[in-house]
Each structure stands twice: as C-alpha cells, then as structure tokens.
Amino acid sequence: MNKIMYLEFERCIGCRACQAACRECGDHDAKERNFVEYVDFTESRQTFPMLCMQCKDPACARVCPANAIQITEEGVVLSAMEEKCIGCRNCTFGCPFGIPKFDFETNKMYKCDMCYDRTRNDIAPMCASVCPSDAIRFIDFEEMQQLRRKRTQMNLVEGKKPQEGNKWDYVPEFFGVYTDSQS
C-alpha cells in the first residue's frame, strides 16, 4: 500500500457522512473512530474532519503497557487488540491528536485503523469513499504532491503571492496522513 489519507480541511461541509460510514466498516463494531468539529459555530459553519495520523512512531502504541496496539507491515496503526487491551487509557492521553476513543462499557480503547480490511486490498476506507466533498481522500503519494503543487499554483494564478510570515496560508489546509512502506 502506497496510498495517502489526505485531508483538506477547508473542503469539509460538516455532513458527517465520514462518521456514519466509519460505523459501517466491518471491523468497527458500529462505532465511529473519526471526528468532525466546528471551528467555531458562532463565527461560521466551517467544520473539519480529524482522523488518526497513522504516526510513524505512534505515541499511542509506545505508551501502551500491554503492547495491544499493533502496527501492520504497511505501517497502519491498528485499534488495540481486544484480548490484550487492559483499559488503562494511556493511549488516549499519549496521542497528541486526541484520537483513541474509549468504551467505558467494555473498558477497551478503539481507534481508526484506516479500515484495514479494505485498505489492505487497496479499497479506499469508508470515510474517504463517501466524503462528498473530497475533504478526505485516499490517493497515491504522487497525486498528493501534485495536489499540493497545484494549490500553490492556483494561488499564484489568482495573483496571491506568499509573503514572509504568511506562507502557511497557502498550504495549511493540507494534511497528509500516510504510511510509507511500499508493498
């Protein structure tokens, strides 16, 4: 798998189809593992999605005393193995993005696994599949790079040039989430 989960925050229309779809993934127990939030509803309707970054050196797995969070050969950081998770919630504190969720009834953590049963067969995860706005995409590495270049080009075409101090205004809504092992 040499695919990227690619988030473009600005595009999010707040429909939460990604969350409804997350529940539909076979291994997800009808519980969604992604997030959609308003930036500030009083100011505007802008929302943004948030999912697991599939970190290369995942804090969640590192802080797990039971070694319950496995990393696949492709680099996908899986949800805790049920039989191993001891419910200590370290992962929920360790993750810098607030991604792992905790089920207080079963006393287990659960998190985004990039729909591993789909992605390992090169089928897009449910959230990226349904997102009407392409705010979440599952694309090739090269396509991501192209998109990033294009965005800057569009800005230049529109006569906007980055200045010292605002360069990030030209790319900030892009967020690559990817695994880098080739298979």
Next chain:
Amino acid sequence: MNQYLVKEGVKNQIRKGEKLVSTHCCYCGMQCGMHIRVDEKNNKVVGVEPRYDWVLTKGKMCPKGVTAYQTIDHPDRIKTPLIKKNGQFVEATWEEALDLIESKYRGLQENYGKDAIGVYGGVSMTNEKCYLVGKYARVGLGTRYIDYNGRYCMSSAAGGFNKTLGMDRGSTLPWTELEHSDTFFMAGSNTAECHPTSIQWFWKAKDKGAKFIVADPRETTTARLADVHLDLLPGTDAALANGIMHLLIKHDYVDHEYVRERCNNFEELKEMTAKFTPEYTAKITRVAEEKIIKAAHIFGKSPRSVVMFARGAEQQTAGVDNVSLYTSMALLRGQIGKFASGVATFTGQGNGQGGREHGQKADALPGYRKIANPQDVEHVAGVWGIKPEEMPKEGVSAYEMFHLMQNKTIRALHVICSNPVVSSPNINYVQDSLEKLDFLVVNDFFMSETAELADVVLPAATWAEDEGTTTNIEGRVIRIRKVVEPLGESKTDWEIMSLIAERLGKGKYFDYNEPREIFDELRLASKGGKADYFGVTYEKIDEQDGVFWPAPTEDHKGTPSVFQERFATEDGKANLAVCDFKGPSEVQSKDYPLWLTTGRVVYHYLTGNQTRRVDFLMEQCSEPFVEMHPELASRYQVENGEKVKLSTPRGEMITPVKITKAIRKDTMFVPYHWGKKLSVNQLTSPALDPYSRMPEFKVCAVKLEKLTK
C-alpha cells in the same frame, strides 16, 4: 440474475457470505449510487458499500444515504394492515382492510359522487408507482381530486420553466459537465446540506478557478464557499434577479445574437429592469450594492455559467416569477443549450423529477400531458383503455384539497407516500381538515403523523423491496433494484393500488405482475409527450448509465442536453421574464417584527418519518432549533441553547436557540423535519403562488419571545 453492476477495474469489498445489489439512495434527487449488502444465508440487508463507478456520484454519499439501509429491517416497520377501532389501531388481515376500504369507498361514492374521494400522492417513489397513482385516482376511483407532495417541492420550478422554456426538465444539462463551467449563480439552495454529493462537481470546477455566487439569507455551508454571498432578505429574489439583469444590460454582457434569434420579450425586459439600479435593488434586497455589482460582473464575464436555484427561491408566492427571472439571466447570457452551461433546479425528492411528469398533478397526465387538452386526454385514455369522456376533469392543488375537506366536498382521502400533516404549511389547519374526513387511508411503512390520523393504515414496502425506475436531478432515468422481499405482510404501493382497484371493479385496468409492465405502459402513455419515455428501457439504463428523457424512439439514446436547437415553446423561442418585484404575502408588523425562513439539515429528509428513526442521524440532530444572529439574540436577551417562543397568527412553537453570525440579523431559520409541537409548519404561511399554487414556506413575519420562568 446477478444484480451487482460494476465496471471493469473497480473494486468493492464483498465479504464472505454476502452479496451486493446495485441501486440508488432512497432520499434526495441526487439518487446516489450505492450497493446494498445482503447476507446470502438469511437474505437480510446488513449494510452498504460505496458504488464508486456510478457516473454522477462516484461512491460518495451523505449520512442519510450511508444509513438508508437501516430503515429496511427497522423494528418500527408496519408489518400488517392496521384498522382503527375505538381510537386504537388493531392489526388486521389484508382481506379485512380491503373489505373496509371497499365498503367505505363504494358507500361514499354512491352517496356523494365519485369526487368524494381524494388521492394525495408523493414522489419519493419510483416512476412506475407515481404513474400508477394518477391512473389509480382517475381510472380506479374515477375522481378528479388528486395532487401530490411535489406541489410543495417542484411546482414553481415547473411553472417557471414552462413559462420561459416551454418544458420543465429540472436541468438543461448533464451534471457531469459542471466541472467545466466557470461560474455558478446559485439562489436559495444550500446544496452542501441538501444535496451534499453534488458538491464534488462544484469543487472540481472551483479547483480549476470557477467562481461561485450564492444568494441566501444565511451564510450556509454552501454560501461559505462563495466568491460573492448575496445575503438577501427572504422573499426578494425577483428584485435581485432584475437587478442583475439591469447590470448585464448596462454593461453589455448580453449575448445579442442569441437573444435576437432565440428569445422573445427582450425590449419589455429591458424596460422592466430599467428601474432596478443597484441602488434600488439594494434597497429591496438589503444586499450591499457593491456585492450586487461584483456578482453581475463575474456572472456577465463568464463564458460558461450555470444558474441554479432551489426551494429558497421557489417556495414563495412569487416562486414562478423568481424561477422565470433567474432563468432569464441565463438566457440573456446565451447560456441555455450549450456545453457546461444552462440552468437547473435542485430536485428535493428522490424522484421529484420523474414523479411530476406522469400525471400525479391535479391538471396533468403522463408525459407532461394536460387534462385540459382534448388530444392529450384522447391519447392517454387510449392507452388506459377508457373512453376520453370517462377521464375526470382537472382537480385542485395539494393545499387547496384541504379546503375541500373542510367543506366536505372531499370526504375520504388516500395518502400514498406522503406526510402532509408535517409537510404542509399551516399544519394546524391541515390536521383539522384531515380530522373532518369520514375516512382516511394511508400507505406507509412507518407510523407517520398523518398515518396516526388514519382509519386504515396499509403497510407499504420500502424502496429496497421493489424494483423500478426513478429520474434523478439531471433528468436521467435510472434503475432501482429489488434487494429483499417485502417485510412481513407489507406490499408495494402498486400492488396496493391494484388490489383496491380490483375491489372497485376496475381490476382489468390494473392487471400487472411486475413493475416492468407498468413501465412499459408508462412508455406508451408518455410517448409523444414532452417528457417522452418511449425509448427508455431497463436494459438501456444499465447499458449507458441511465437514459435522459426525452427519448422518443426505441433506438434513441436519450437527450442529456436539451434546448440545443430550439425551446419547447410554440414558436421555439424562450420567453424572457418580464416580472416586477411584488414582495412576499406577509410583511413585518409591530406584532410580528422579524422574518422566519425554513429549510433542511443534512441529517434529515422531508418530514423525518424515516430519518428520525435512524440512530446515527438522531444523534447528530434530534430536534429543531432556531438559528439567529448574536445581535438579535442580544436584543432579546436570549442565550445559546435557551428555549424561546416563536409565533405567527397561525401557531407557535417553543424551541432552543442556536446562535451564529452566519445568518442575517433580521431573519431566523428553523428546520422543518419534525411534526406536531416540534413543527415549524405550525407557523408557516399558506399563501400560494397564483400560478403554481406553491405555498410560501420560505417567508413569513414572526414574533420572537423570551420565555419567562
């Protein structure tokens, strides 16, 4: 037969022991493609899989679509006929229910004439069923009183298109072309929430630099994407469109050759728009002058533009004028009938397009034929096997049917696929009208607010339990596949209508074994009409990703783009709209000093009878709310989440406040998906557009009150 359709190279996840059935969503006009997952062992629906290769939607779905399958095997499903005895519903057999219906219908018609029974249809069902509702009313029951919920949805768009272009196809172009357009002028549509999967096409265009102009009193999720947001006062679209046309003429953005050759009324339009200077337009619409000017220049300079609108502009007493005027903007720019340009309305209901074409409307017969036209009657009577003189006359519009229930002209009503005590304006009156009936029959698969009032509820099958066709937002006829057998004792609406017709001695006109036979009859009935389906077949739909009507001959491939050569008017020319601004029927007063408008949220569909039963959707949005600007909230000293009272002369509601700057300071918004005390339609205005008979849902004057403890 394999019902899973997939193009080469496209992968889906198919789990062991499961099969996929390819179909489309049951909700809005986007009709997103989807595969339904079925457990092969017990034949139960277990989930959904994206249909990546469906040409219009590419596997994308909104949360309603993702969860749609959950309504099929839902615990709330009505599984047997129900008969009300002493105010309580008791389960009954089909025999008992049909016996009762037969005796009531016969009795009432003998005493009060054929027209004592009315039929109230809907368009969230297949073409086959929609078509049959019209025939059921006119042949099965022999009544003139039939209308349908599309009256509250598409009638103004239809009226406006017919006046200007001579034919009502919701979109003059296929939407797969939208990515090549360079400007969208969108009025009264929050497409990001109401037709979410359309947004991918707008982004595709925007990524190439297309511009977006959105006219809406709220800075909706859609308006947020706009280059210019025209935050107009509700009910002032006519002024805005005239104002834009004034500037198109002033700055010579008019395509003179096109207008000369293809349009009437240019001089009259010029005269009418003369007074709509930016200053005058701004005074009426309260949109800043410079925004109007900027929008006109963007739109005027654009070589390929699409003008789009939805209920915001249409659900007004000037709905037809608004549609005609916005359409005229596209005509002045010479856009209609060309690549990646044109005009379109957003069809609200799944089959809002097809359902309005084939004779559910009070004055219409299949194929957009008219009851008032003797040749049309002759053609359809011929297909139906009745004498032309047996064809009932034209009836009245949906809301006007309630007046006839009040005065006892209509004594029994059969509601099929609709929930008028939630969806109508001024529902307190509507409920009272239904309560005055001697007999009410409702087909539904969930106990709707309307079904609760019924004497007999007949358990209908869901969209996944029957096959047929729908016509999507573009005018593309597509196939809905049967996924599972109807649950319990439920039956499809077409079977129900056939059974009742049989009881009334009309069985020979309704002798169908499967929907395909009804479709074949529809093809003949629509043949030669404006919405000509003769060349549409189930096979062709599968072969070529749907068929756009008109398709007049068997070897015709359909017509993705219409009006390329001529318009469907008598002289082949479009009629530019010459309409002054009239204003909404209700204006602010001392007692009702604010404006109220209504609309959808992304999580719910129509009256919510389906979506209010889906956990995920209810978790996101379980009750209505009133959106208001912080400045307005401050004036009334109300806080976010606090419950307030809203009232109009027709009714009142108590609902929590949601504060956001993304709305005009003088306007409040309440979504309409709930019934009874939670319904904003207790408040809305029943004033009708004189031409389309569309109620003015989108504008009324309202009072806001802080509740005292």
